[in-house]
Amino acid sequence: MFTLPELLWGNPYPGRGIAFGRSSDNRRSVVVYFIMGRSENSRNRIFAQTEDGIRTQAYDESKVTDPSLIIYHPVRLLPNGLLIVTNGDQTDTLRDFIAQGKCYRHALLTRTFEPDGPNWTPRISGVLKPDGSYNLSILKTAGGDPSCCQRFFFEYDTPVPGAGHFISTYLTDGDPLPSFEGEPCRVDLVNETARELADKVWEAMNEQNRVSLFVRTIDQTSGETDSVIINRHGGEGK
Secondary structure (H helix, E strand, C coil), X not given: CEEHHHHXXXXXXXXXXXXXXXXXXXXXXXXXXXXXXXXXXXXXXXXXXXXXXXXXXXXXXXXXXXXXXXXXXCEEECCCCCEEEECCCHHHHHHHHHHCCCCHHHHHCCCCCCXXXXXCCCEEXXXXXXXXXXXXXXEEEXXXXXXXXXXXEEXXXXXXXXXEEEEECECCCCCCCCECCCCCEEEECCCCCHHHHXXXXXXXXXXXXXXXXXXXXXXXXXXCEEEEEEECCCCEEC
């Protein structure tokens, strides 16, 4: 296996990515979410903290050309302790369905990939449960054919110490962009603080295309969280 930084190193454009897992000492859940961008509109973003997670916002409002697919809440913590992480406004779809007593699958059956042909960007989503178990999913076209939406769900009910899983919107750069394929990639996780992991992941991401990064660790005993945000624009913060 590779660590997440090793997996990202040399890949110019995996797009957006989610990783969940457990530290090697079996004490902390680990969450990583990042966004990358090739256009000025996509790069003109930062992560900002909210009461229940984070949201994307424009760094320079005067340069926004289309906010529909770039401004959303990628991370929301629900009152029941579930943490939702996605690459779009399906975060709120998941939140609403779960609040009604339904599961994340029901929510995602109402959604498809993004309407941005010819790329048809996949929607990737993750749900981290209080016990550290987690689900990942991807909604994408059938080989680039937008007439068919394929929905894949991956469920990990027993976290493995020192291991996690990573899924991204794209395999790499291209025209059109090739969608992620196969199961989420298993990655090694060691005993690191959120800051240590964030610095390594940020350094591994393509310097030209990286935009924003969010890393959080959650102590499984105390519930204490340690979060780090790094932005291409506007510095960084906790």
